[in-house]
Every structure is written in structure tokens, then in C-alpha cells.
Amino acid sequence: MKVCVVGLGYIGLPTAMMMAAHGVEVIGVDYNKDLVKTLNEGKMTFEEEGIDNLFKTAVNKGIKFSTEGVSADIYVVAVPTPYDKNSKKIDPSYVVNAVKDVMKVCPKGAIVVVESTISPGTMDRYVRPVIEENGFIIGEDIHIAHAPERIIPGNMIYELQHNSRTIGADEPGIGEKIKEVYSSFCQSEIVITDIRTAEMTKVVENTFRDINIAFANELTKICRQDNMDVYEIIRIANKHPRVNILQPGPGVGGHCISVDPWFLVGDYPNLALLIHEARKINDSMPEFVLGRISEIMEEHNINDASRVGLYGLTYKEDVDDIRESPTLQLLENMKRHLASGVKIFDPMVKNKNTVPNMYESFDEFLNDVDIVVIMVSHTHIKENMDKLKGKYILDTKNICNLDNTYRL
Ligand SMILES: NC(=O)c1ccc[n+]([C@@H]2O[C@H](COP(=O)([O-])OP(=O)(O)OC[C@H]3O[C@@H](n4cnc5c(N)ncnc54)[C@H](O)[C@@H]3O)[C@@H](O)[C@H]2O)c1
Structure with a gap:
């Protein structure tokens, strides 16, 4: 099983290295030439507890870094998903462009897993059309899934291995195939559900946290007013x-x-x-x-x-x-x-x-x-x-x- 991780930032890079460290054949791809050069020179690109050791292990196990996509069985897309400051809706352009690039190199039968956090409906509204425009039939010659990430910077290495994960896949059997790869390093429960549920669940988790923080912050303002x-x-x-x-x-x-x-x-x-x-x-x-x-x-x-x-x-x-x-x-x-x-x-x-x-x-x-x-x-x-x-x-x-x- 060969995995190509697209986007080597705070999420894609540790994920790619974790897979490689656990025996998966991995190539990490990023269009940022400087970043890829740094990695190929054996230097890590950000600080995080335990990441230097993980990097060494992944390199020893044969992880490769490149600016060019390659043929693989599974593509894991971990690119940014900002929101549009005017409409407040997701800006899917990074995901769309990354999937477009994947379409240029992926063989028939490949699975495209979007790991980036996306709003409910993004896979249907933006990812499916890109794939279909490239002449692939989803469910026949290409498969799609959404597997959001939950790790917290500062404790990434531990959480990658110990957090429960969600995989959203609408086709029978595809979730199981993806689960096999994540199971190489994830020791916790991996829940398989449909794509829309996985999309919504991830956004709901962070929204829950935002609302709870807001409650504490609002209390602060009330308390400040009356000392x-x-x-x-x-x-x-x-x-x-x-x-x-x-x-x-x-x-x-x-x-x-x-x-x-x-x-x-x-x-x-x-x-x-x-x-x-x-x-x-x-x-x-x-x-x-x-x-x-x-x-x-x-x-x-x-x-x-x-x-x-x-x-x-x-x-x-x-x-x-x-x-x-x-x-x-x-x-x-x-x-x-x-x-x-x-x-x-x-x-x-x-x-x-x-x-x-x-x-x-x-x-x-x-x-x-x-x-x-x-x-x-x-x-x-x-x-x-x-x-x-x-x-x-x-x-x-x-x-x-x-x-x-x-x-x-
Ligand atoms: N950082 C976190 O704590 C965290 C946690 C959970 C989920 N997420 C989600 O994970 C996703 C990635 O976040 P991140 O923090 O890793 O972002 P990041 O900005 O650190 O990394 C993204 C990387 O993708 C690369 N990239 C963008 N478009 C590309 C393309 N078309 N081809 C190749 N490379 C491309 C960029 O050069 C960059 O290196 C986002 O959706 C984010 O919401 C982040």
C-alpha cells in the first residue's frame, strides 16, 4: 500500500511521518519548494515535542518528500481550509487545487482521502465535480473519503496514536481500507461513518469548544463590570x-x-x-x-x-x-x-x-x-x-x- 500525503504542514507532515514510521510506504508532497528542500536536507520545519525523533525514524524507514505528486494507492489531502471573511463560508480552493493535482497522477482504483477540516457538503459540492471533470467515475475508478484530524499542537505525537478517529466513506469497503492505514499507528477506536456525518462531526467538535470558551469569556466581562x-x-x-x-x-x-x-x-x-x-x-x-x-x-x-x-x-x-x-x-x-x-x-x-x-x-x-x-x-x-x-x-x-x- 503506497500513500501520498499532499500538504506537509502541521497536520500532513506528522501524519505522513507517523505512517512511515509504522511501516507504510509514504511520499509526502508539498508545493512549497523551500519546505521540501528543508525536509530533504534532514531538517524539521516546526517545533513539537518528540517530532525530531519521529522525523529520524520516518526517514530511516524510507519516507520521501517531493514537490511533485506520484502514483499511489491512497492520497491523503491535508491542505489549509480557511474561511471567506465576507461570506463566512469555507474557502475550498486549496482542497480543490490539491485534488486537481492528484487527478493528474492518480491511477484507477485510487482512494482520495480529504483530511483537511471541511464544512458539511464540501466533498459533494467541490471535490466530486473536480474528480468527475477529470473523467473519473467515483465509486468505479476512483473512491473518495473524509478522515478529519483531531490532534492538538503541543501534544501531537501522543494524540496521533491515542485519539479516536473518524473516517467518512459512502462506499462499502472503502472505509475499511483507509482504516487499515490509520490502524498502523492509531491505537484508539476508528469510527467509520458516511462522508456528510464525518464532515459535520469535525466542525461540531471545534464549535462546541468555541462556545464553551465564549461562555467563560462572557462571564469575565460580566464579573469585571461589577468587580x-x-x-x-x-x-x-x-x-x-x-x-x-x-x-x-x-x-x-x-x-x-x-x-x-x-x-x-x-x-x-x-x-x-x-x-x-x-x-x-x-x-x-x-x-x-x-x-x-x-x-x-x-x-x-x-x-x-x-x-x-x-x-x-x-x-x-x-x-x-x-x-x-x-x-x-x-x-x-x-x-x-x-x-x-x-x-x-x-x-x-x-x-x-x-x-x-x-x-x-x-x-x-x-x-x-x-x-x-x-x-x-x-x-x-x-x-x-x-x-x-x-x-x-x-x-x-x-x-x-x-x-x-x-x-x-
Ligand atoms: N493545525 C492544527 O492544529 C489542525 C488540527 C486539526 C485539523 N487541522 C486541519 O488540517 C488542515 C491542514 O492544516 P495545517 O495546520 O496542517 O495547515 P498548514 O498551513 O500548516 O499546512 C498546509 C500545507 O499544505 C501545502 N499545500 C497547500 N496547497 C497545496 C497543494 N495544492 N499541493 C501541495 N501542497 C499544498 C502548504 O504549502 C502547507 O505546507 C486544515 O484543514 C486544518 O483546519 C489542523
């Missing part, structure tokens, strides 16, 4: 055996939770009302953080935004992925309010030109600011908390117990 301690209230409420409120935060970023619920809002605008409100609440949090920063500046007569330092640029702790991060959203808001010169530090982000005023050195960063806003709870800040002594701290993650600490 109630939201963390204490959540702590006590969670002692109820059927209550489990999440922790509030500075917003929601990343490529999943802040994106996928929009697919439902875009496709079901008159029905996805709670989902839409949750998105709006979570998107409003960076602005709320900005309001809190202004209050602290006013209280301490700090008039210059360049005395404010944002700690953390990534969308979550201990990863290097900054996509859609609350800090990036906050910086956009600051620009609109003409608050320029704010300083940034993030130990996980190697490219210090990612945004203006980014520091290499934590100590220099601290020297140049009076207010530190903890946006991300990297292990690094937890281990260096003492260095914040003497600063005014806005702790959006509730991890700091120093004097002069403000919370959301």
Missing part, C-alpha cells in the same frame, strides 16, 4: 457535579477553533445563532484586553504605549504557531487606536521580524516596559515569573501571583 472574581466563581461553580466551566482568556486563535465555527455560520446563517454569538464574543476579547491595558495605563499615569510589553505571540502555549493568534488580533486593534510602539516577546517564535518591536532577549524586553501583558502561558514565563517583579502585570491566563497583578 466580581470570575476565577473564584468558576472554581466554586465547578464543584457542582455537572458543571465544568472553562477558563477565560484573551481570545481564540489557531487554525481550527477560531475558523471552523464560521463554516456553520456561513452555511446556516439563520440557524447558527448561538454559534455566531460565541464567535463574536471570542473575537471581542483582544479588544477587551486592550481596554484593560488602557485602565492600567490610566491608573498609573503611563501615557506611552511603547512602555507596554506583550508576552506571547503564538495562539497557545508552548507551540510556535502564530496563526490567528489573540496577540496578532490585539496588535491590529492597537493599530486602529493608534497605539504604536508596543513591545513583543515570545521565546517560541524564532523569526524576530515577525512583527515590529520583537525582542530576542527577555531581559531587554523587560527593561524597556512598565506593563507586561501575559497573553500566552508558555512554560518559559511560568519558570521566569520572578523576573516580572516590579512591573504592572496584566495576566490574561491567571498564572501570576506577584503584587501588582491585574486580571481580565
